Amino acid sequence: GAVVSQHPSWVICKSGTSVKIECRSLDFQATTMFWYRQFPKQSLMLMATSNEGSKATYEQGVEKDKFLINHASLTLSTLTVTSAHPEDSSFYICSARMQGAGNTIYFGEGSWLTVV
């Protein structure tokens, strides 16, 4: 099946620094990509929806200046956590909608971020 890859899978960064997480659709073009985060024992929460070539749409309560999302091509979306703080430590997962395949969504393997 279709593959969505995230990188890095694990990242530890110092408080105050920025960290970028990449989400790539390896074998299909994705017009729309989604970013989620999951706190321990909680649901995956949608953070934002990004469409190739346009600004991301953020969910209520998500700081767009803190979580920068770029969807520069049909196969790559990036999430940059700026000025990270320990409370940003979480599991971030992306998904991508295959172009021309209706509602078929494929998920990445997720990225664990720990801010120390």
Next chain:
Amino acid sequence: GNSVTQMEGPVTLSEEAFLTINCTYTATGYPSLFWYVQYPGEGLQLLLKATKADDKGSNKGFEATYRKETTSFHLEKGSVQVSDSAVYFCALSDHTGNQFYFGTGTSLTVIP
């Protein structure tokens, strides 16, 4: 609003045991319902789905029926295997397919 409530884990079963993971939802309109599975170190994979009431999704021996009257989509398997050990997520999407709402996930461990 839309939400999904999923049975909490972890769940530990012996091989060949019967599995049920409960999932109920609240939704406006006519959502589609999904079960995703995440094996260790891998991404979420679609396990099965149902797009309308009374539909039954099935895959790899797992099945779930979209019950509108009870707003449920319980996952079942008659005989689990060690290889079924994973985290299972129940989810719904709205009619646009853009918004997914997930349960908290249920970790299943199957022991030989």
